[in-house]
Amino acid sequence: MERTKRDFFSRPAAEQQEFLTQTWCDKCQQPDLGMTDPTEYAEGEKVLIEGKCCRCGEVVATELID
Numbered sequence: 001m002e003r004t005k006r007d008f009f010s011r012p013a014a015e016q017q018e019f020l021t022q023t024w025c026d027k028c029q030q031p032d033l034g035m036t037d038p039t040e041y042a043e044g045e046k047v048l049i050e051g052k053c054c055r056c057g058e059v060v061a062t063e064l065i066d
């Protein structure tokens with residue numbers, strides 16, 4: 001499916017902070033480890049924020065339902 005890049009940094013700071021801290025890492029199997037290098041994109045009906053786990057560096061993604 002096609003991905004359309006969006007500007008994560010145009011979100012309000014408080015919202016950015018929330019997305020950067022409220023994560024789930026599949027590798028660590030733990031919530032809220034945080035992510036770095038966030039990028040946001042739309043894929044079909046979904047909006048995803050993808051970054052790297054603060055602990056292990058694996059890709060973590062948060063899916064938003066609009």
Ligand SMILES: [Zn+2]
Pocket residue numbers: 025026027028029033053054055056057058
């Ligand atoms: Zn991790």
